[in-house]
Amino acid sequence: MRTPITVGITGGSGSGKTFFLQGLSSRFRADQICLISQDHYYKPRDQQPIDENGVKNFDLPQSIDREAFLHDLLLLKAGQDVHKKEYVFNNPDVEPQMLTFKSAPIIVVEGLFVQYFPEIEKELDLRLFIEAKDHVKLGRRIKRDQIERGYDLDDVLYRYQYHVMPVFEALIEPLKHKADLVVPNNSRVDRALDVVTTFLFQATGADRFAN
Secondary structure, three states, X not given: OOOOEEEEEEEOOOOOHHHHHHHHHOOOOOOOEEEEEHHHXXXXXXXXXXXXXXXXXXXXXXXXXXXXXXXXXXXHHOOOOEEEEOOOOOOOOOOOOEEEEOOOOEEEEEOOOOOOOHHHXXXXXXXXXXXXXXXXXXXXXXXXXXXXXXXXXXXXXXXXHHHHXXXXXXXXXXXXHHOOEEEEOOOOOHXXXXXXXXXXXXXXXXXXXXX
């Protein structure tokens, strides 16, 4: 079996990593690409770090079960499928689903810390850093956290000021200088998607576009 090409995608919260992933995925058949996100590897809420005001901080490296994340990535790279329960941040409006990640010639690993954790970073063949202006990231974060995680606006703004930005500036933004490709994502990413798609088709010998 040919070893899969592993792509790591990181960037600040709200930079548009998920949007870029959706665009990339749409260009391949389901059997050609596997997407696995750090969002499904948060530790249980009772194990999350708590700040000085008693607020759980999901934006620290310690909030991630990095051992499980690496374990499942290695399984996928070895050609095995992975089954994982969806992480919903205790949102009462969302029923967790059992997710199945099927190994494929292209494995895309997404999350804040995929380049920060050295054991994950060394498994990557291509490193992408998605960036956006601060006000764009904040707007996206507000929308996501209110809809997907059930946080009110005050909670979102507090977390962005005291959790998100300090970690981004100290731990995430410096990774941009180690990335193979930096993608501005303030509006459109079509050309970047074209470049990455062409590379992946050539690297894997995939036969045709999904569409």
